[in-house]
Amino acid sequence: MTELSMTELSPQLLLYIATAACLFAIGVYGFIVGPQTLRRILALNIISAGIFMLMVVLAYRGLANGQARASPDPVLHALILTGLVVAVSATAFALALLGRLKQTQASPEHQP
């Protein structure tokens, strides 16, 4: 496990790794370009989906090579599970902040 060479990843793994990287890139693009704040929050979620997907693929590595008695990496799965719940709570927090922002932006115009 010491060598860090170009190893032969199976085509399925390559496909999913490429998808994860592309999801990350799409999220970054949306985060830069997206004019509305809600879209940027969605973009952050897509970035996190890409990263989670990369971690899932890393956990899946052993299975894809057909090693005997292989199982996906439970440590990574547990980390992602924690990350998922934290991500949704962070999204909720961001959306609450966004809602308050809209309210305060809207209120001075209505008040005389």
Add this chain to the structure above:
Amino acid sequence: MTNSAEQLSALSILLSSLLLLVGLFFFIAGSIGMLRFPDSFSRLHAVTKADSLGLGSIVAGLMFYGDLWQNLLLLLIWLLVMASGSVSCQLLARFAKTQQDKA
């Protein structure tokens, strides 16, 4: 699962494949209807009816392979999907109708 699949007679494999194909047909028909029908209400018709029967047919086809509890679970899933399909169809239609009346 593989054991029971090997024990299945040719007749039940044929029946199960037939049911799966029928289910597939209704799913495809529902999807085509969703693309072809003129307004959102008609599209709801296509999705609700064809898909609930299609799923039922696929569930029936899969039932040849499972044991008793798995079959019960499949049946339960089908009932839930059908009920939620018809309820959400009605809610969607009502929402679309109120939007239409507003506009």
Add this chain to the structure above:
Amino acid sequence: MAMPTQGAVFIRYAALGAAFSLCWAALTGGRGWWFFLPLCLLLLLWCYWDKLSLPPVRFKAVPGFLLFFCRQLVLGAWDVAWRALAPGKKWAPQWQRYDVSMTQPASQRLLASMVSLLPGTCAVNIETGQPDVLLLHVLDGDADWRSGVAALEQQLVKLLCNEQRQGSTL
């Protein structure tokens, strides 16, 4: 409104518990009953607190109703699949109204949900009035949809005991 007797209440909750245990058995393959017991108690308490129970049905009418419903389901799916796949326009969407004779709101909601699986009809709204009116979207206004809805309503009246009484929670 007549209060149900103690025995009827017991039977109702026993049936509910049986339904829950059937679901649990289907999920787990018949294992883990030690965990299910407190869970079932919690579920029954929830149902009691939320006043949920199984709708009282006439058991004699159940097979006939199931047969009718399955037949209508197949007919409805076939109808819409044929219209979707056949060349040319096979549809003439219309708005239609149907006078509901059932009085219970719960039964009316059940009817409206089931109508969406019938050939050619899709329920949109129940307008309360004298009598209550079911607003329907009909895929083909020229087809005979009214008899199908009437037959379903008749079957439902046969099935549900409480069409005249109160206390249904569905």
Add this chain to the structure above:
Amino acid sequence: MSLLLFDTALCLLLLALALASMLSRQLVNAVMLYIAFGLMMALAWARLAAPDLALAEAAIGAGLTGALCFSALARQQLDITAAALSWPQRLWPATFVVLMLGGILAALLQLPSVASPLVAVAQAELINSGVSHPVTAVLLNFRSWDTLLELVVLLLALLGALPVAPAEKSATSWSLGLSWSRLLAPMVILLAGYLLWAGASQPGGAFQAGVLLAAGAVVLRLNQQLNWLSWCNFWVRLLVVAGIAVFVLVALLALWLTPANVDAVWLSWPPLLAGGIILLIEVFATLAIASTLTLLVVGEPAPQHNRTESV
């Protein structure tokens, strides 16, 4: 071969949905596409042998995120359409992103294809963990620090969101939706209980059960049910804190129960009691996650606060 075909279709669908969600002009469409993307993501995770994540993502993607984003959309004006961006405004970020993507891909292709050594370690230690599902063992035994701190993060997010939560729009609920959600409530509780039970030996556990319960509770709350479930209620506050409190108490108890000749380690369970301890923690963690997420998503009506502002 057919599996590779399925993978390709799934990956293309994922990318298309994400791209469409980012590029669509209407915000409503973006949110809807994002929900579809979340569902497809659950499918991808089931494919990649991660059923725990698929369960959690299905409940989050289909239930919570949809409710969150749509209630956020309802608060702001729906008719905001983004102004069309000029070409340079699109081109420069795109070139930057493509360059970055190339770098990331070049780095990722260096990854070794062997599994990490942690898999074997986790498998070997599974006997002493009290459960037979490795993910649950990692979450609540080997790395229970993560789970404890995650509960703290959830609580902090809730505490941060409560003071800024904007006033709820008074929504009308239809009687059909109301009765349907009430009918589904026992089903959701049963399923959450099943997931909690299954976590010991199969995919499932406190997170999935908590998220599922939260999704059910959010639907009920949006239909004006469960009005007691608010931060004003003392018992609900207790429920929210209960996850962390029980976790810490159990950890102290385990520390106290450790025999004198063994090194006492914080947050490690004696192997004999581990199964019961994990179940106890999971039950309260489920309730805490469910109530916290529900309060986070639905927000707080905060009537008196609102009145002072409008005066």
